Amino acid sequence: MKQLFLFILISLWTATISVGQNCTINAGVNSxxxxxxxxxxxxxxxxPADPASIKWTLLSQPAGANATISNSSSLLTNVNNVSVIGTYTFRINAICGDGVAILMKSALR
Structure with a gap:
């Protein structure tokens, strides 16, 4: 009986620590x-996520472009100096309440 109880206890403990991320992030649709x-x-x-951990990053832009993100730590922000035709790729990331980092990419064409 002790062995069965110990097995159940270990199984419950293992299931508890293997939980995945507990939040989501969305960069919006490609547009x-x-x-x-x-x-x-x-x-x-x-x-549950840490709003202070939000960060937009400009991953790529066309040659000769000089786009900038107005406020990289805000969910809603402007992109300035989009003056060259091509694809601009952005990433948003944050930290969930459980410490797991999440990210998503979005492209503007």
């Missing part, structure tokens, strides 16, 4: 833009 028009990154965060 098309017109040069000279305002560009907005509109991310969303679900579940």
């Amino acid at each position: 098309s833009i017109c040069l000279g028009q305002p560009v907005v990154l509109d991310g969303s965060l679900g579940g």
